Amino acid sequence: MSELGIVYALLGAAVAVLLSGTGSAIGVGIAGQAASGVVTEDPSKFAKVLIIQLLPGTQGLYGLLIGFITLSKIGVLGGGLADLSIQTGLLILAACLPIGVVGLLSAIAQGKTAAAAIGIVAKKPDQFGKAMLFPAMVETYAILALLISFLSVSGIQV
Amino acid sequence: MSNTKYTYAVARIRALETSLLTDASIEQLLACKTVEQALQFLVEKGWGGASSGQDMDKVLEAEEEKTWRVIRDVAPDMSVFDVLSYPKLYHNLKAAVKAVCTQTQNGHLFYDDCPISGEEMLRIVENKDFSRLPGKMSQTAAEALDTLLHTGDGQLCDILIDKAALEAISEAGKRSGEKIIEDYADTTVAIADIRIAVRSQKTGKSAEFMRSAMAQCSGISVDQLIKAALSGMDEIAQYLEGTSYAGGADALRESPSAFERWCDNRMIETMKPQKYETFSVGPLLGYLIARENEIKTVRIILTGKQNHFPDNAIRERIREMYV
Numbered sequence: 001m002s003e004l005g006i007v008y009a010l011l012g013a014a015v016a017v018l019l020s021g022t023g024s025a026i027g028v029g030i031a032g033q034a035a036s037g038v039v040t041e042d043p044s045k046f047a048k049v050l051i052i053q054l055l056p057g058t059q060g061l062y063g064l065l066i067g068f069i070t071l072s073k074i075g076v077l078g079g080g081l082a083d084l085s086i087q088t089g090l091l092i093l094a095a096c097l098p099i100g101v102v103g104l105l106s107a108i109a110q111g112k113t114a115a116a117a118i119g120i121v122a123k124k125p126d127q128f129g130k131a132m133l134f135p136a137m138v139e140t141y142a143i144l145a146l147l148i149s150f151l152s153v154s155g156i157q158v
Numbered sequence: 159m160s161n162t163k164y165t166y167a168v169a170r171i172r173a174l175e176t177s178l179l180t181d182a183s184i185e186q187l188l189a190c191k192t193v194e195q196a197l198q199f200l201v202e203k204g205w206g207g208a209s210s211g212q213d214m215d216k217v218l219e220a221e222e223e224k225t226w227r228v229i230r231d232v233a234p235d236m237s238v239f240d241v242l243s244y245p246k247l248y249h250n251l252k253a254a255v256k257a258v259c260t261q262t263q264n265g266h267l268f269y270d271d272c273p274i275s276g277e278e279m280l281r282i283v284e285n286k287d288f289s290r291l292p293g294k295m296s297q298t299a300a301e302a303l304d305t306l307l308h309t310g311d312g313q314l315c316d317i318l319i320d321k322a323a324l325e326a327i328s329e330a331g332k333r334s335g336e337k338i339i340e341d342y343a344d345t346t347v348a349i350a351d352i353r354i355a356v357r358s359q360k361t362g363k364s365a366e367f368m369r370s371a372m373a374q375c376s377g378i379s380v381d382q383l384i385k386a387a388l389s390g391m392d393e394i395a396q397y398l399e400g401t402s403y404a405g406g407a408d409a410l411r412e413s414p415s416a417f418e419r420w421c422d423n424r425m426i427e428t429m430k431p432q433k434y435e436t437f438s439v440g441p442l443l444g445y446l447i448a449r450e451n452e453i454k455t456v457r458i459i460l461t462g463k464q465n466h467f468p469d470n471a472i473r474e475r476i477r478e479m480y481v
Contacts, residue, residue, distance in 0.1 A: 030162050034436075037169025037232075045173075115165050116436040122172035 006074060006081055008089030012096035013070040016149065020063025020103025020142075027056025027111025031135075034115035038122045048121050048128050055135045056110040059103035062146040066099045069153050082158045095152030102145035110138040161437055167232035168441045174228065175433070175445065177204065178481045179452050187456065188472065193463040200456065214460050218453055225449040226271070229442060238439050241330040241343055242446065246272040248323035251291075251299055254283040255315060259306045293329075298322035317371040324350055324373035338432060338440040342447070345428045347375035349421045352406055355387040355394055356417065377402050415475050423478045426451055430480065448480030455479075 035049040068077075070092060075082040084092075113135040120131035179187075183203070190196035197212050207224075210216035230236065246269040253267040257280060268276020274291070282288065283303060288296035298319060306315040324347050331343025351372045358368050368384045378401060386397040395407035409420035425447060432444035455477045462472035 030165055033162070033165040034169035037166040037171075038173045040170050041173035112162070112437070115162075115169065118169055119172040119436055122169060123176055 005084030005086050005089035008086065009070065009074045009084055009092040010076065012089075012093035013067040013074075013076075015093070015100040016063045016070065016096040016103075017067040018063075019100035020107065021060045023104035023107030024057050024060030024063075027059070027107035027109075027114070028053060030108075030111035031056060031114035031118065034118040038118055042122070045121055045125060048125065049118050052114050052117050052121065052132060052135060055114050055132075055139065056107045058139060059099075059107040059110075059142045062099050062142060063103050066096055066146070066149045066153060069150070070096060073153060073156075073158055084158065088156060088158060091156050092153060095149055095156060097149075098145040098152075099142075099149040103142055106138055106142045106145075110135050110142075113138055163234050164437055164439055164442070167234070168436055168438075170228075170232050171441045171445045175448075175481055178445075178448055179203070179456070179479060180481055181479050184455065184459070184476060184479060187459055188469065188476070190463070193460055196460055196463055214457075214464075218457055221449070221453050222271075225446060229446060233439075233442060238334050238336060238339055239443075239446070241327055241334065241339055243272045244323050244326050244330065247274060247295075248319055248326070250274060250276055250279040251283070251295065251302070252316060252319045254279040255299065255302050255306055255319070256312065258283045258303070293326065294322065295326070317367070320350075321371055321373055328373060328375060336439050338429075338438065338443055341428055342425075342443060344375050344377060345425055347373050348377045348403060349424060351375065351378050351380060351383060352394075352398065352403060353421065355383045356391070356410065359387045359391055359394060413474070419475055419477060422451055422454070426478050426480055433480070444480065451477050452479065 031053040035053045038049050039046050071077045073082070074084060074092070117131040117134050120127055187196050187199055190199055193214070194212065197214060197217065200206065200217060201212070205221055206217035207220035210220045229239065233239065250268050250272065253276065257263065257267065268279065270276060274282070282290050283299065286300070286303070288299045290296075291299055302315045302318050305318060306312065327343045328347050331340040334340065354368060354371050358371075365384050365388055368387060369380070372380045372383070374380055382397055383394070386393040391410060395410045398404060398407040398410070403424065405424060406417065406420050409417045429440075429444040429447050432440035435441050458475050458477075459472055462475075
């Protein structure tokens with residue numbers, strides 16, 4: 001048993017959660033500033049802007065999901081660490097990268113789009129549905145990355 | 159990563175933009191029969207403060223104060239708005255220089271809502287303590303005071319200070335590092351130059367006079383404008399047609415009030431794209447200019463109604479709205 005294998009695998013889980021979580025925090029933060037601006041002037045729009053503010057938060061959840069699957073796969077959860085070669089450890093690390101990197105960047109981009117969309121709700125509340133769609137488009141790419149990370153982590157034989 | 163420090167401010171301005179007067183509300187205001195009715199309409203729209211009642215001047219003053227209060231509240235950095243305070247600041251200088259030279263005292267000559275209040279400016283000019291003035295203003299003040307004392311020519315003193323104000327605006331625009339502030343400064347200077355050319359043409363001023371009054375800007379060539387102004391009004395219009403201020407040509411041919419209206423509309427046109435910005439200071443500036451423009455238009459309508467002007471005469475002077 002190589003001791004480094006499990007370290008790489010755990011690093012993978014950390015990367016998935018760290019990067020996507022950071023991205024989501026920044027994204028929700030940017031959208032939150034815009035939401036606060038609108039609610040300062042018009043508190044009745046609270047519910048609508050809150051929903052848009054939360055959109056960039058999903059990347060963090062995707063990262064958490066991949067991190068969770070990785071942890072249970074390598075036996076950190078449920079006891080009994082798996083016996084991993086360096087190669088398998090690196091494979092798991094590579095599998096975690098898509099959701100980590102794409103999660104980070106897409107959440108920031110989505111946060112900015114959400115801030116702009118909150119501007120639509122501020123001026124034209126009846127166009128809420130359309131305003132939701134613009135930040136939701138960015139979500140597509142986070143989902144694609146989640147899919148590949150999920151398939152890869154699941155497909156690696158431990 | 160682009161700048162996100164204006165995110166909160168812009169979102170708040172977006173929410174406030176919904177309460178700006180639209181062209182339709184201006185039409186409604188125009189349709190009011192008396193000035194009292196028009197004021198009532200504005201008060202119902204939330205204009206004025208608790209103590210302004212139905213007093214036109216107080217209502218408009220309260221609105222101006224409200225606008226600046228919002229901007230002071232949301233702007234992370236007020237120094238980018240310096241460019242807007244220069245006209246009032248230089249006006250105070252002009253008034254102080256004249257008050258000192260003519261030894262008259264009149265408190266109503268000054269603006270108090272700018273970095274150096276009237277009283278302070280008067281003290282500075284009286285004591286020739288020009289080092290307290292910012293930047294090149296100290297030099298301008300000394301020069302203007304000397305000019306007026308030696309020549310007694312009020313107009314010469316005026317153009318000296320006005321040109322310095324335009325140059326200060328242009329410089330502040332470049333210094334701000336924000337594209338929209340630079341555009342605003344450039345448009346302000348260009349419109350001022352065109353105004354100078356038009357008025358100088360009407361009063362038959364010399365090329366030398368115009369050169370000492372106009373400031374350089376990127377959209378307009380001062381030399382060509384002066385040349386056109388010396389040849390006649392049609393030549394000014396012809397020159398403008400070849401620049402980004404082409405709308406001014408038609409307005410000039412129409413009437414003097416149409417030209418004045420165009421000057422304000424052109425500024426609103428420069429600001430309009432800011433309605434779609436989310437992460438810059440632009441929407442704040444746009445909102446400020448839009449509010450100033452709106453208050454000016456309402457003042458025109460109310461004064462027109464007060465003096466029983468015909469609707470057509472008022473309508474001719476109505477400015478385009480931002481929203």
